[in-house]
Amino acid sequence: MAPKRDEYAREILRAGRDMGIQPKGIVIAFAxxxxxxDWYMYANRGDPQSLNFxxxxxxSDANSxxxxxxxxxxxxxxxxRMSPYESxxxxxxxxxxxxxxDSSRSPGWYAQAVQKSAYPDRYDQRMGEAQQLYDRIAGQQTSSPVPPRQEVHTVGDPIWLADVLRAAGLKCDIYPGAFNRGKGDFGEIWGVMWHHTGAPAGSAPGPRAIAEHPTLGLASQLHLDRNGKFTLCGVGIAWHAGVGSYPGLPTNDANRLMIGIEAENSGTEGWSPAQYGAYVRGTAAILRKLGRDSSRVLGxxxxxxxxxxxxxxxxxxMDSARRDVQQHINHQGSEGLFDMLPQHEQEEMRDKIRDLWNFLIDPKPSLVDGKPFSAASLLFTADRHSFTAASRTAKLLDLSEAESDKLDEVLAILKGKAGN
Known part of the structure; x- marks a missing residue:
């Protein structure tokens, strides 16, 4: 038995549960x-970097x-590819x-449909032991039932972009004609690509330069201004990537696979918390909708x-940015109202809370006798005096008729003092 089989199986099980895959699908993965x-982690000299993991x-099978x-x-x-969880x-x-x-096909058929092996019959032969492994590994873990799947949209025009960004607490305008603008229709959407527009610091060309670029037409699906507001410029394919290459993408052919975000920035002016925070949170929201992780965001x-x-x-x-994006992806559903605020507003709120706290507890000289006296003490003292006054008032109101003459006497005294 491979020495790390159970360790690897637990990571595959975790990945499946995180993605909402049902037990049958996890058994197919085990097989x-x-x-x-055979549950050994393979590197390959045909993929030299794999030897570093x-x-x-x-x-020696090609570069597998x-x-x-x-x-x-x-x-x-x-x-x-070298991570049990990510692979x-x-x-x-x-x-x-x-x-x-669908039980009309064998489990091995689905494995073959993914793997496209030269030996398609082998997968069904290992399903029995895969089921036993699943029963044992899953039985060792006390976890809640598989959560409902988030609906993902990896294929077709991203007509949902504005809704997803707004649901994440971000501002997103829609440029006129956005839903009918593009260089063709999306097939599969691989991920998100970040850009800066190159607009000089202090300038504000706005989303029109992206939605109606004089030579490119639709230059990106989204525009992001310096204040952290998005504008949906188009939902079709945009000319934003150009020629290039990256593992997992076809050379010189990323436009039809990537959602582009053009941030209005010179590239040298720095990034305000509002703009960078919106970049990160918006990208995380898009990738969640696509069912992708932060490895699918590129500069x-x-x-x-x-x-x-x-x-x-x-x-x-971009490595740091991907970590920031992944942090937001991982926190899906756990954000409170504070986390939904842009970073600069979070910092402002934090400072206000700190100032309020210091005001309440830091002692200041009393205007009466100069002794240290905090706002919290003032509130407590006022509450105590209010309680005392209320008690005494109640006692006065409860005076019996036999004692009413005493009340009249008290009132007369008070009036006399007031007159003096």
Whole structure:
């Protein structure tokens, strides 16, 4: 038995549950790994970078690596292919496009539909042991039932962009004609690409320059202004990527696979918390809708740096940006009202809360005797005096008729003092 089989199986199970895959689909994944690598992590000299990742064996089947024997350029990055969790997510993303719960086909048929192996009959032969492994591994974990699936849209024009951004608490206008603008219809949507417009600091060309570019037509699906407001410019394919290459994408052909965001920025002026925060949160919301993780957000420089000398978005470390995006993806459904605010508003709210707290507890000299006296003490003292006054008033009101003459006497005294 492979020494890390159970460890790898738990990671695949976690990936499946995170994506809402039903037990049958996870069993199909287990059988697939049994066939492809017999639960050993394979690197491959045909994919030299894979040798830098933890592995137990080195294979020689073309450039196939990892538990699922996934190959570049069709299956993500080498880091994803060599990760039990990430490679499983890529497998499940393809399996989920099939009606794998339909019993009119064998489970192995669905594995073959994803893997396209030269030996399609082998998967069904390993289903029995895969089911036993699932029953044992799943039985060891006490977890809640598989949550309902979020509806994902990886194919077709992203007519949902404005709704998704607004649901994330972001502002998004719709440029006139956006739903009828583009260079053709999307098929599969792979991910999101970040740009800066190059507009000089302090200028504001606005979304028209993106929606109706004089030479490119629709230059990006979304425009992001310096204050963190999006504008939907078009839902069809846009001319924003140009020539370039990146693992998992066809060379010089990313426009039809990527949603572009053009942020109004010179690239050298820096990024305000409002604009960068909206960039991160908006991208996370889009990727959640696509069922993707942050590995599917690229800077234009990631794609076209070598081919075109592109450096946008300037001043942003894309590895750091991807971590920020993933953090928001991971926190789906756990954000409170505070987290829904843009970063600059969160910081402003934090400062106000801190100022209020300091006002309440920091002692200040009393205007009466100069002794240290805090606002919290003032509130407590006022409450105590109110309670005392209320008690005494109640006692006066409760005077019996026999004591009414005393009340009259008290009132007379009070009137006399008032007269004096």
């Amino acid at each position: 697939t790994v049994s066939v492809e690598c 933890p592995h137990e064996r080195v294979g 690596v990892g538990l699922f024997q996934q190959r570049a350029p069709w299956w993500g990055t080498v880091a994803q 499983a997510k890529m497998f499940f993303a393809e399996l989920d496009k099939l009606n794998y719960l 234009h420089k990631d794609w076209a740096g070598k081919a075109q000398g592109k450096w946008d978005p300037g001043g942003i470390d």
